[in-house]
Amino acid sequence: MASYRYDHAHIISPDPEKAAQFYVDMFKATVKSKGTAPDGTPMVAVDMSGSNIFFKGRAEKPTVKAPPAGSTYGLEHLGIVTDDLDAAVAELKAKGATFVQDITNYRPGIRISFLKGPDDTIIELLERKPVS
Incomplete structure (x- = not known):
């Protein structure tokens, strides 16, 4: 049987560096990496006590289909x-x-x-x- 564990949260942001810096400043997270995602958008990864949070810019052609407009789930x-x-x-x-x-x-x-x-x-x- 497969096992599972939490790995990360992935947050789309208009300013990934600024969003990541909030977690560094407020919660003592550490920046693990800064770079460019495969879709060409900026991406910053932070570690917060062993949990990963990835901040990424919005892609013109997202790889994951967005929910319908007006959706309140998520x-x-x-x-x-x-x-x-x-x-x-x-x-x-x-x-x-x-x-x-x-x-x-x-x-x-x-x-x-x-x-x-x-x-x-x-x-x-x-x-x-x-x-x-």
């Missing part, structure tokens, strides 16, 4: 876990992050908050604690 947000949500929110606000939802107790053991990412993306910060 990626809603990226989730990033932290061991100290209060400290993370304070740190990110000090760096200029814009939060769209303050810290909320989602359910026992899980607290969440949401901030704006580059290109109108939404990023969820979450903290998981054992429930007694």
Whole structure:
């Protein structure tokens, strides 16, 4: 039987370098590579604690068919876990992050908050604690 594991998120951006730099500045991601994708668009790969995020420009002729206009299905947000949500929110606000939802107790053991990412993306910060 085949095995599976998460590998990456791939985000199309009008400015891939700027989008990648947001994750470097805010979340201490590291740039793995910068280059050109096979379709000729710029591409930047970052590593965030072992998870890959690829930022790429929009191709004139995309290799993957786009969803129909007006589609509301697809990626809603990226989730990033932290061991100290209060400290993370304070740190990110000090760096200029814009939060769209303050810290909320989602359910026992899980607290969440949401901030704006580059290109109108939404990023969820979450903290998981054992429930007694």
